[in-house]
Amino acid sequence: MARILVTGGGGYIGSHACKALVAAGHEPVTFDNFHTGWHDAVQFGPKIAGDLRDSKAIEAALSDVKPEAVLHFAALIEVGASVRDPAGYWDNNFRSAKALFDAMVATDTRKLVFSSTCAVNGDLDGVEIDETSPLNPMSPYGATKAAVEMMLAGYVKAYGLRALTFRYFNVAGADPAAQVGEHHQPETHLIPLVIQAIRGSRSALKVFGDDYPTRDGTCVRDYVHVLDLVNAHVAAIDYLDRDTRVPLLCLGTGRGMTVREIIEAAEAVTGEKVPHDIAPRRPGDPASLVCGSHLARAELGWAPVHSTPEQMIGDAWRWHQRAGYTT
């Protein structure tokens, strides 16, 4: 049993991580500024309201909580918004990571799991992505994550942090018990928007681009169930005790789905039509991001067991119906 500080525990993935930590016998403490997160998403442990860029606040939280490890989820996460507001993304994502890492060094808090993204790799002409793929971010969001990865590598070497970076592919789905789910405001992610289009709580889904060099012209992504993803974080806490040989693991399924295929899968799962129109490409979007790595299986014994389109869309559908969010 360990106390774990969860930055961004009021957000989508962080709130699911807190539930998984409790199930594994740990004690999560959320640190969140609730800028894009929700107080009512923090259901599995106490919370501290604070901004990571406030060095004193995060240092005080670490001194009080004395966590065994930190899971660092907090960030701004939208590819498209980062193209419009790079300054805001650099300010939040880079500064908050630096303040957190500095506070960890100052309080002798050693273990860290950092949430990065395959958006650091950008388009590799359809080649599957693994831990050795070159960095080529296509958006300021991806660039901030690549920069934090590089900063962290230096902190590990110089100050003895024990860190594991996960590069996630597209996270989807919800807690099967629908206690927590994906609630971004405004929502920009494909699967929740597909569900909202079906429910009629917004107008037709816009498919961003049908002229990409992919099998049906729409973008390909590798969708991974949030439950599988957070289970990798639970495994990482033990992993950091025994091994820090591997600093970076990709978390995806190896199966890419186009936007059209997601629409078809949602129609099959829900029995409803998805109203949609073709719209221009969204700036910053790579054509294809698919995981080609098995290293997480080898290192952590991790395998995505919930990440079928049926379960991801079905769990998201049940969560949306239960929560009743209309936007």
Ligand SMILES: NC(=O)c1ccc[n+]([C@@H]2O[C@H](COP(=O)([O-])OP(=O)(O)OC[C@H]3O[C@@H](n4cnc5c(N)ncnc54)[C@H](O)[C@@H]3O)[C@@H](O)[C@H]2O)c1
């Ligand atoms: N959702 C995905 O598909 C996906 C894919 C790859 C990587 N990631 C990464 O996973 C992490 C979590 O993503 P999410 O989908 O849960 O996002 P989210 O927006 O739901 O949650 C982020 C949380 O961080 C908090 N936060 C942001 N800046 C903060 C700050 N300066 N101080 C304190 N709290 C702050 C927000 O209030 C929010 O609760 C992010 O780092 C994101 O880049 C997400």
Ligand SMILES: O=c1ccn([C@@H]2O[C@H](COP(=O)(O)OP(=O)(O)O[C@H]3O[C@H](CO)[C@@H](O)[C@H](O)[C@H]3O)[C@@H](O)[C@H]2O)c(=O)[nH]1
């Ligand atoms: O209304 C919409 C919304 C999305 N898409 C497309 O659907 C795909 C997925 O988009 P989205 O769900 O917005 O996810 P991404 O932009 O791929 O970004 C997510 O996945 C990345 C990893 O690939 C993470 O780094 C980001 O934080 C996370 O937001 C993309 O091709 C979009 O162009 C549409 O066609 N219409």
